[in-house]
Amino acid sequence: MPKDSGIGASSKRREDVRFLTGAGQYTDDINIHGQAYVHFLRSSIAHGRLNGVDTSTAETMPGVVRIFTGSDFEGVGGLPCGWQVTDRHGEPMQEPAHPVLAQGKVRHVGDPIAAIIADSPSQAIDAAEAIVVDLEELPAVVDMKEAVKNGATKVHDDLTSNLCYDWGFVEENKDAVGEAFEQAAHVTTLELVNQRLVANPMEPRVAIGNYNRANDESTLYTTSQNPHVIRLLMGAFVLGIPEHKLRVVAPDVGGGFGTKIFHYAEEAFCTFAARQINRAVKWTCSRSEAFMSDAHGRDHVTKIELALDADNNFTAIRTDTLANMGAYLSTFAPSVPTWLHGTLMAGNYKTPLIYVNVKAVFTNTVAVDAYRGAGRPEATFQLERLIDKTARELGVDPIALRRQNFITKFPYATPVAVEYDTGDYVATMDKLEQIADLSGFEARRKKSEADGQLRGLGINCYIEACGIAPSALVGQLGARAGLYDAATVRVNATGTISVMVGAHSHGQGHETSFPQVVAEMLGIDEGMIDIVHGDSSKIPFGMGTYGSRSIAVCGSAMVRATEKIITKAKKIASHLLEASEADIELKDGQFNVIGTDKSCAWGDVTLAAYVPHNYPLEEIEPGLEETAFYDPSNFTYPAGAYACEVEVDPATGKVTIERFSAADDFGNVINPMIVSGQVHGGIGQGIGQALLEHGIYDENGQLLSGSYMDYAMPRASDVPFFEVDHSCQTPCTHNPLGVKGCGEAGAIGTPPAVVNAVIDALHSGGHTHVTHIDMPVSPSRVWSAING
Amino acid sequence: MYNFEFVKPLSVADAVSALSDDGAQALGGGQTLIPTMKQRLASPDILVSLANIVEMRGVKHFSGNVTIGGATTHEAVAAADAFAGLTTLAGNIGDPAVRNRGTIGGSLANNDPAACYPAAALATGATITTNSRDIAADDYFQGMFTTALEEGEIITSVTMPIPEASNYQKFDQPASRFALVGVFVAKYAEGVRVAVTGASEDGVFRWSEAEVALSANFSADAIANLSLDASGMIKDLHGSKEYRANLVKVLTGRAVGLAS
Numbered sequence A: 001m002p003k004d005s006g007i008g009a010s011s012k013r014r015e016d017v018r019f020l021t022g023a024g025q026y027t028d029d030i031n032i033h034g035q036a037y038v039h040f041l042r043s044s045i046a047h048g049r050l051n052g053v054d055t056s057t058a059e060t061m062p063g064v065v066r067i068f069t070g071s072d073f074e075g076v077g078g079l080p081c082g083w084q085v086t087d088r089h090g091e092p093m094q095e096p097a098h099p100v101l102a103q104g105k106v107r108h109v110g111d112p113i114a115a116i117i118a119d120s121p122s123q124a125i126d127a128a129e130a131i132v133v134d135l136e137e138l139p140a141v142v143d144m145k146e147a148v149k150n151g152a153t154k155v156h157d158d159l160t161s162n163l164c165y166d167w168g169f170v171e172e173n174k175d176a177v178g179e180a181f182e183q184a185a186h187v188t189t190l191e192l193v194n195q196r197l198v199a200n201p202m203e204p205r206v207a208i209g210n211y212n213r214a215n216d217e218s219t220l221y222t223t224s225q226n227p228h229v230i231r232l233l234m235g236a237f238v239l240g241i242p243e244h245k246l247r248v249v250a251p252d253v254g255g256g257f258g259t260k261i262f263h264y265a266e267e268a269f270c271t272f273a274a275r276q277i278n279r280a281v282k283w284t285c286s287r288s289e290a291f292m293s294d295a296h297g298r299d300h301v302t303k304i305e306l307a308l309d310a311d312n313n314f315t316a317i318r319t320d321t322l323a324n325m326g327a328y329l330s331t332f333a334p335s336v337p338t339w340l341h342g343t344l345m346a347g348n349y350k351t352p353l354i355y356v357n358v359k360a361v362f363t364n365t366v367a368v369d370a371y372r373g374a375g376r377p378e379a380t381f382q383l384e385r386l387i388d389k390t391a392r393e394l395g396v397d398p399i400a401l402r403r404q405n406f407i408t409k410f411p412y413a414t415p416v417a418v419e420y421d422t423g424d425y426v427a428t429m430d431k432l433e434q435i436a437d438l439s440g441f442e443a444r445r446k447k448s449e450a451d452g453q454l455r456g457l458g459i460n461c462y463i464e465a466c467g468i469a470p471s472a473l474v475g476q477l478g479a480r481a482g483l484y485d486a487a488t489v490r491v492n493a494t495g496t497i498s499v500m501v502g503a504h505s506h507g508q509g510h511e512t513s514f515p516q517v518v519a520e521m522l523g524i525d526e527g528m529i530d531i532v533h534g535d536s537s538k539i540p541f542g543m544g545t546y547g548s549r550s551i552a553v554c555g556s557a558m559v560r561a562t563e564k565i566i567t568k569a570k571k572i573a574s575h576l577l578e579a580s581e582a583d584i585e586l587k588d589g590q591f592n593v594i595g596t597d598k599s600c601a602w603g604d605v606t607l608a609a610y611v612p613h614n615y616p617l618e619e620i621e622p623g624l625e626e627t628a629f630y631d632p633s634n635f636t637y638p639a640g641a642y643a644c645e646v647e648v649d650p651a652t653g654k655v656t657i658e659r660f661s662a663a664d665d666f667g668n669v670i671n672p673m674i675v676s677g678q679v680h681g682g683i684g685q686g687i688g689q690a691l692l693e694h695g696i697y698d699e700n701g702q703l704l705s706g707s708y709m710d711y712a713m714p715r716a717s718d719v720p721f722f723e724v725d726h727s728c729q730t731p732c733t734h735n736p737l738g739v740k741g742c743g744e745a746g747a748i749g750t751p752p753a754v755v756n757a758v759i760d761a762l763h764s765g766g767h768t769h770v771t772h773i774d775m776p777v778s779p780s781r782v783w784s785a786i787n788g
Numbered sequence B: 001m002y003n004f005e006f007v008k009p010l011s012v013a014d015a016v017s018a019l020s021d022d023g024a025q026a027l028g029g030g031q032t033l034i035p036t037m038k039q040r041l042a043s044p045d046i047l048v049s050l051a052n053i054v055e056m057r058g059v060k061h062f063s064g065n066v067t068i069g070g071a072t073t074h075e076a077v078a079a080a081d082a083f084a085g086l087t088t089l090a091g092n093i094g095d096p097a098v099r100n101r102g103t104i105g106g107s108l109a110n111n112d113p114a115a116c117y118p119a120a121a122l123a124t125g126a127t128i129t130t131n132s133r134d135i136a137a138d139d140y141f142q143g144m145f146t147t148a149l150e151e152g153e154i155i156t157s158v159t160m161p162i163p164e165a166s167n168y169q170k171f172d173q174p175a176s177r178f179a180l181v182g183v184f185v186a187k188y189a190e191g192v193r194v195a196v197t198g199a200s201e202d203g204v205f206r207w208s209e210a211e212v213a214l215s216a217n218f219s220a221d222a223i224a225n226l227s228l229d230a231s232g233m234i235k236d237l238h239g240s241k242e243y244r245a246n247l248v249k250v251l252t253g254r255a256v257g258l259a260s
């Protein structure tokens, strides 16, 4: 029977009441008495030498408080990069300076040149129009293949080239992989593009800097997935404000998808300027501005090859990728095409030899960084498109080829440095075949044919590394921070609980699912427990939410802290019940003396902790509050199998998704409804990437899809009803909840399933010359492929 | 957005006089003009709202014609169900918010090359009535964003002869959901008219070869051997010239098949 509370219950998302009734408190809802507004004058060209900025007229305009340019930031730090990748030759990556406001050069459309602070937003914009910028246009470097050529225009004059790094993984395997290809019975090669995406959270970014002269404290309110990370980066590297004088608050956040992980110039600016003018400074990003200043995602160009023996066993994989960094290194950018990508290249398969080469490239485009899935969707897309192509070349069933090569024994050490602790890829594939009704597919195909439509089936398997991340390991790989998390469980006198967590909820439903765990452990009502997050002054510490890490890492810290609470509460109960501690059990919110009818309630114990009249004060302290930090010992490895069925209209090239099924293994599941919702959202985004979205620059570095007139977002009518299942559960072996994380799976598993389905549909219509179509698989691209 | 004055005249005459001011501009539903002003790409000093002019609202039928007030919203046109093609067209413009504000007069005055109404007006041989004259649709559309309207001239109504059968086929541009290509087919006793929007660099146009073929034989087969010259077609992120030329033909065939 389904549970109605605690772990495994589909408790209703309590935060939705405020979101759906307009009571959410977003950063833009915060207004500080006397605040001024900043507008950023941004470069309209992709590359240019900045010879001067004349603000003299603008400064005299009505309402203008102060105007800042790059020279005001000469003594201030630049925006730091949080990850240093070491290249094939053991050298550190090239790391350019990233000033808060442009100095000397502008390097992408949207690069901020000046910041105008005024009494109202429109006065700031008016003044911006009066600023005269002396900008000498330089040729723009947009195409990655051009950017890495000898003699290409350099994005950063002080670097040796546009190459950030040339990464080989695992470098020692390179020759062995080469030999395996020479001995292969069959080799399949595929060149593909994983196109640039713009994350487009519903809420654009907002930052408010405030400074309190009385205690010399700065506060930044910001749309962030990880306020402590921002405090760390901005305080230590940019502005030199010590932690105890810097508070970062990220209240309700309207979607992040990765793009709100990073530390942005506007945050540093508002915090810095508030101190300079002794007034709060607010910035609200417009949608047009978001397109040109938010970090984008993906943007890889790859050649991938698969070697097989005569029995169709995978023997080796080799990839060559160009990964766009944009003009500057965003916070985690270097890690995405390397450690979040190369390490996943084994997928669900026992390929013994793998070599991944990634060249990260600077271009005159906005920075590219993690976006839902980050590196893992790119790896999965390459591998799963390639396997499909291989199956077609060999004339074998794509499911059978996958099954034959599945990893079946765990733990499994891949040739790309990670160890999958557990999984059951056969089980998820079996489940998929059932929920997707694959046996009925041929009949559905015939029916579509009768309607003049081409029907195709696309299969995809994925594996991801989540629960980011073991600190010691990522430290060796170049991370400049630890990736543990923390939680404080504060039990109040009446027994209600506030849990201060380092994870940040911006749509994931933590306020519902986290209390379910504590409620289960203590046997009390979920309604007695609240989550506090998003404020560095309220929570102990935390690295935030991304990489499907919240429940696996922060949830584990919360479990550890709750275990400490239980230990102490049992001590108190044993005192109250005059029994030995070893004889006390906590069950359904009651402390019982095992084997007797003696018991006391949860509330008796919590009250005693705060009113310690009858209390073992000589042994333990009063109060009931515990903190735990948790550092995972490995990543978690969610995995699954997805099936997509499409209809293609051969006359127009339009693709319609008719069915979509997902069988995921997330280990243990806290709230099945929330997990389904996360998968639904991920699939929606995956369909967006597969069919619709494209951040596309022209050769001059102008963003052609810089608004919703040209950037196509998925809408409800673009997706079918999803069939999702997460009943295949191989619990994670190394965290206390046995959970793996579910936030990114949909975005990782979906794009290859969709594209595989489209190719299958075209083949069924006799268009067998079409072996690949790059995403987005738009009607015009499909039509051109058919008629090409 | 820059600051502006806002006036709400109650009659066409008052609107015309308000528009005689330099820097005054008519405001229909604001679905094009307001976003343009927000981007600071338009900066009228005075906005003259046409929304409260009762004589410019509503849909009336008489002797085989339908007359639509220039300030009538897309939603009202869809609800009036004047004839099949027009109802589908109006009901599929943008989203409910756009349909509840946007007006036929604004759409025709703007003459966006991807807008839907120009196809209906041209295919039905509509008469565009302004505060000072009647303009035949064939003379009205003069290329992308260009019309026969004079400065300050207001579209007060549009009159369309009701066809025997009609259909509008819109192929959505994936992002904006304007027409990547839209084809309006209208069948009259005197012959068939086919108007195409979204496709040409010259804006909405009549596909005359198709009209001749369909007037002789109103079936998709009649155009099977026709092909459209792709050279004057629009090329952008969402489709090549050839793709658009293909869509024109495919959608025309479908419109004929579905005309009612």
Ligand SMILES: Cc1cc2nc3c(=O)[nH]c(=O)nc-3n(C[C@H](O)[C@H](O)[C@H](O)COP(=O)(O)OP(=O)(O)OC[C@H]3O[C@@H](n4cnc5c(N)ncnc54)[C@H](O)[C@@H]3O)c2cc1C
Residues within 6 Å of the ligand: B025, B026, B027, B028, B029, B030, B031, B032, B033, B034, B050, B070, B071, B074, B092, B093, B094, B095, B098, B101, B102, B103, B104, B105, B106, B107, B109, B110, B114, B115, B116, B117, B153, B154, B155, B156, B176, B177, B178, B179
């Ligand atoms: C999200 C979105 C989606 C849309 N999708 C579609 C679509 O699929 N198909 C489509 O066809 N359109 C679409 N539109 C356009 C919309 O339907 C409107 O028709 C269009 O924006 C213009 O009408 P309006 O009444 O809003 O005019 P306004 O924006 O108020 O004005 C536009 C121009 O016309 C002038 N004007 C307005 N009324 C008159 C008049 N009576 N006489 C003379 N001049 C006048 C104004 O001065 C201005 O220059 C979309 C718009 C949006 C915002």
